Amino acid sequence: MKVCNTxxxxxFLVLNAAFNSLKLKPAIIELGVLRGENASNMYxxxxxxxxxxxxxxxxxxxxxxFHPFKDAPSWIAxxxxxxxxxxxSIAEQDTFDRIYDQCSARxxxxxxxxxxxxxxxxxxxxxxxxxxxxxxxxxxxxxxxxYEHVLRELLCWHEHVAIxxxxxxxxxxxxxxxxxxxxxxxxxxxxxxxxxxFIPVMLTNTDWSDVxxxxxxxxxxxxxxxxxxxxxxxxxDIPHQLIGSGRIVQGSQRCNxxxx
Numbered sequence: 640m641k642v643c644n645t646x647x648x649x650x651f652l653v654l655n656a657a658f659n660s661l662k663l664k665p666a667i668i669e670l671g672v673l674r675g676e677n678a679s680n681m682y683x684x685x686x687x688x689x690x691x692x693x694x695x696x697x698x699x700x701x702x703x704x705f706h707p708f709k710d711a712p713s714w715i716a717x718x719x720x721x722x723x724x725x726x727x728s729i730a731e732q733d734t735f736d737r738i739y740d741q742c743s744a745r746x747x748x749x750x751x752x753x754x755x756x757x758x759x760x761x762x763x764x765x766x767x768x769x770x771x772x773x774x775x776x777x778x779x780x781x782x783x784x785x786y787e788h789v790l791r792e793l794l795c796w797h798e799h800v801a802i803x804x805x806x807x808x809x810x811x812x813x814x815x816x817x818x819x820x821x822x823x824x825x826x827x828x829x830x831x832x833x834x835x836x837f838i839p840v841m842l843t844n845t846d847w848s849d850v851x852x853x854x855x856x857x858x859x860x861x862x863x864x865x866x867x868x869x870x871x872x873x874x875x876d877i878p879h880q881l882i883g884s885g886r887i888v889q890g891s892q893r894c895n896x897x898x899x
Contacts, residue, residue, distance in 0.1 A: 640838070640839050640840055640841065640842060640876070640877055640878070640879035640881075640882060641840065641841050641842070641864075641867055641874040641875070641876055642842050642844050642874060642875050642876075642877060642896055643841055643842065643843055643844060643867065643872050643873070643874040644844045644872070644873040644874065645843060645844075645872050645873075646843055646845060646849075647677070647680075647807075647809075647843060647849040648680055648684060649872060650807070650841060650843065650849060650851055651680060651681055651684035651685055652684055653841070653863060653866050653867060653870065653872075654685060654777065654805065654851070654863070655684055655685045655686070656862075656866050657859055657862040657863055657866055658685065658776065660862055660866075661803060661858070661859075661862070663688075663776070664686060664687060664688040665685055665687050665688065665775075665776035665777055665804075666687060666688055666689050666690075666774070666775045666776050666777075666801075667681055667682075667685065667687045667689070667690045667691070667775060667776065667777040667779065668690070668691040668692075668693065668775045668777070668778050668779070668796075668799075669681070669690070669691070669692050669693065669779040669781065670693050670694075670759040670778070670779065670780050670781065670782045670792060670796065671693075671694055671759065671780070671781035671782030671783070671809075672692045672693065672694040672742055672754075672781075673694065673738060673742070674738055674741045674742050674745070675692065675741070675742035675745045675746065677779070677781065677809070678690065678692055678742075678745075678746075678752075678779075679745055679746075681777070681779065682746075682749065682752070685777070687751070687776075687777075688751065689751045689752075689753070690749075690751060690752045690753070691752075691753045691755065691775075692742070692746070692752065692753070692754045692755065693755045693757060693759050693762050693782075694739075694742075694755075694756065694759075694782070695735075695756065695757065695758055696735040696736070696738060696739035696742075696756055697732070697735055698729060698730055698731055698732045698734065698735055699732075700758070700783075701718065701729045701730075701735075704718055704729075704783060704784075704785070705718055705785070705820055705821045706785075706821050707785075714818060714819070715819065715820070715821050716819040716820060720819075720820075725738065726738070739756065742754065759782050759792055759796075760791065760792065760795060763795055763796070763799075766799055772798055772799050773799060774799055774800065774801040774802075774804065775799055775800060775801060775804060776800075776801050776803070776804040776805070777804065777805055777807060778796050778797070778799060778800050778804070778805075778806050778807070779807045779808075779809070780792050780793065780796070780806065780807065780808050780809070781808075781809040781810070784810055784820065784821075784822045784823060784824055785821060785822075785823050786823025786826055786827050787823070787827075788823075789808075789823055789824050789827035789828075790823075790827040790830055790831060793806065793808075793827060793828070793831040794831065794834065794835075797831075797835060797837060800854075802854070802857060802858075803853075803857055803858050803859040804853075804859065805851050805852060805853050805859060806837060806851070806852040806853075807849060807850070807851050807852075808824055808828060808849065808850050808852070809824070809847070809849055810822055810824050810847045810848070811824045811825050811828055811842070811848050811849065811850040812824075812825060812846065812847060812848040812885065812886070812887050812896065813825055813885060813886040813887060814846055814847075814886070814887035814894075815887075815889075816846070816847075817847075817887075825882070825883065825885065826883070828850065828852075828882065828883075829882065829883035832852070832879075832882075836854050836855050837852045837853065837854055837855070838852060838853065838854075838855050838860075838879045839851065839852050839879050839882050840852065840853055840860060840863055840864070840879070841863065841867065842882065842885070842896065844895055844896050845894070845896075846887050846889075846894045848885075848887075848896060850882070851863070877898060881898050884898050885897070885898050886898075
């Protein structure tokens with residue numbers, strides 16, 4: 640696995656170079672969209688043949704986003720800490736309706752973008768058919784970050800990843816901020832790779848890290864390795880099995896991922 644001193648947009652460019660080598664325009668689905676900024680970057684950098692954006696944009700769905708308990712444990716922050724980020728109270732549906740409208744306006748002129756306002760698991764049936772499940776070259780997972788939700792999405796949606804396709808996870812890190820919001824992305828990932836043939840191949844050396852997973856020894860695995868090695872992206876190779884021990888260490892100038 641390459642720990643790369645870069646950001647997620649650079650990963651999109653690397654993935655695009657790999658898909659160009661395979662002579663295909665990727666089909667992309669993003670689970671958890673919010674205002675659509677990340678989806679817009681994927682659209683720009685990877686020029687997909689189609690893109691599907693799935694989110695509930697729902698205040699009800701946000702209830703219990705941090706924990707399932709009646710009273711929050713002392714180490715978990717109140718969900719209200721997200722109000723500023725969301726631009727309004729996450730307890731009010733109006734906040735999510737405004738965000739949905741912002742996302743819809745962003746893709747209004749894109750005929751190959753479908754926006755689905757639904758739960759990311761409930762929508763699975765739309766992509767199942769008698770002749771086989773519909774496949775995507777990128778499945779970007781960025782919805783509910785609790786352990787059980789992330790693991791469920793990975794186990795359900797990996798079947799919809801094309802042979803030479805990738806899963807991409809956001810906020811896959813262990814950090815002080817993630818602890819306060821009870822993020823379970825990283826532990827869900829470590830459990831997922833024990834159960835499947837997917838392995839992490841690229842991780843951003845950033846807080847709120849992104850990670851790219853592909854099937855072990857597939858063509859995309861080899862292409863990504865070659866492209867990064869021949870790029871100007873600084874990286875260190877480590878055994879992918881170490882990813883579960885990664886944690887964010889804050890320095891005076893920047894944060895880094897440490898495996899010590």
